[in-house]
Amino acid sequence: MAVYGYARVSTQDQDLTIQVEALRAAGCEIVREEKASGTSREGRQELDTLLAFLRPGDTLMVTRVDRLARSIADLQDIAKQLKARGVALKATEQPIDTSTAAGKAFFDMLGVFAEFETSLRRERQMEGIAKAKAAGVYKGRKPSVDAQAVKALAAEGLGATEIAARLGIGRASVYRALGAGA
Structure with a gap:
């Protein structure tokens, strides 16, 4: 019956220290850390490793549920997996x-609010890009x-494989x- 922590931030330049310290203070013996987007479970090896390792009676601890997943579907899927294996969240x-x-x-x-926040952020980002494009920025x-x-090497008669190798x-x-x- 161990308590395992999972800390995640979305980008490489963000810091995990506060999450890790909070998880250790809450009794986590092992904390897995990851710098990856929470909008999908794709490419989140630390989460996959942790989910595969948890045993009945263990507890998975996060600081907030949006650290675990940003989509309600992923969040519910993870919760369902944990419950089926007898792991507390x-x-x-x-x-x-x-x-x-x-x-x-x-x-x-x-989970709904985490997904809503992600959607709002995406909308604001797209609005900003559209505005910047309109301004020519x-x-x-x-x-x-x-x-x-590439064109110069092709003009010399080199094939695609040779051009790719040279460049x-x-x-x-x-x-x-x-x-x-063309």
Whole structure:
């Protein structure tokens, strides 16, 4: 009957220290840390490792449920997996107890709000991009492939494989660069 912590932030430049300290103070013997988006479970190896390791009677502790998942579907899926395996879910900053009807309802509401917050942030981001594009400020990411160099090497008679090798890019990038100016 161990208590395991899970700490997550969305980007590499964010710090996990506060979450880790709160989880350790709450009695977590092991804390798994991850810097990955919570909008999907894709690529979250630490969460997958922890979920696979938990045993009946263990407790999974997070600081807030939005650290576990940002979509209600993912959150409910994780909660269902934990319940089926006899693992408790707790949060240090929220009164969560999924074994009661009221606790389950509160848990689901927090998940809905986490998903809503993510949707609002995405909408604001898209509005900002549209405004920047209209002002001529946003031009997108700078090209990572020098199309002129690709075309110059192609003009010399080199094939896509050789061009890709010389420039250190993929063959698909060579074909895209050659097709862009056609």
